[in-house]
Amino acid sequence: MIIDKSKISIRPEKATEYETVNELIYVAFSEQHGKETGIFMKNHFIEERKKKTFIPELSLVAVLEDNIIVGEVALHETDIVTENGKITQLVLSQSAVLPKYRMHGIMRMLVEHALNKAKEMGYGAVFLGGNPALYGRFGFEPSCKYGIYHKDREKWGDGGFMVCELIVGVLEGVKGITCYYGG
Ligand SMILES: CC(C)(COP(=O)(O)OP(=O)(O)OC[C@H]1O[C@@H](n2cnc3c(N)ncnc32)[C@H](O)[C@@H]1OP(=O)(O)O)[C@@H](O)C(=O)NCCC(=O)NCCS
DSSP: OOOOGGGOEEEEOOGGGHHHHHHHHHHHHHHHHOHHHHHHHHHHHHHHHHSTTEEEEEEEEEEOTTSOEEEEEEEEEEEEEETTEEEEEEEEEEEEEOGGGTTSSHHHHHHHHHHHHHHHTTOOEEEEESOHHHHGGGTOEEGGGGTEEETTHHHHHHHHEEEEESSTTTTTTOOEEEOOOOO
8 A cells, every 4th residue: 555644644633533543542452462452452541531641632643634543642641759759751652553554654653743742842751661672763762771660660671661751861860660551
């Protein structure tokens, strides 16, 4: 399939599109990681949308000219608990692209747009638990480098819990734990 990326727009999802996006997450994760993960990731995001950490401007969809949604990414707030109190930053909840639209740079469009928007909004760092081979391509690096660990450190391993500094130096001297369980 030929995809003209100039015809794809990235914008926040609308409340009327939640069901479509939920289904997209289910389809994308089921296809690559199995049905159970598909259900888990879909339900996880349904719950994230209900929390006060949810940020509509950072819950983005990739849309074709005919208004078909083919991909999504969502960032929401998370706290780093440090000796000197909590610091609020972001976590990338998940990113998903429908199977037939993959490997055309749609995830890259979504993630880069989300990181730029987050920086514009004043956030300094984005965490995630995930695949280093994938997220390393977007500027994420193991957060242990900064002395910031996930509460469930063993689950993610020191390579699998990552961070991307949006503002260089923002994590300097910040040591602590985040509680986000990742997807
Ligand atoms: C992962 C996923 C979102 C990628 O979407 P995509 O639109 O095909 O990705 P892109 O075409 O934008 O690729 C971006 C980069 O990641 C690489 N990439 C894509 N899928 C990858 C994978 N599974 N593992 C490692 N690298 C991958 C591409 O080669 C590309 O690299 P480059 O830009 O440095 O050349 C899609 O495969 C998907 O929905 N998977 C199921 C859900 C999932 O696993 N999400 C990620 C965890 S939250």
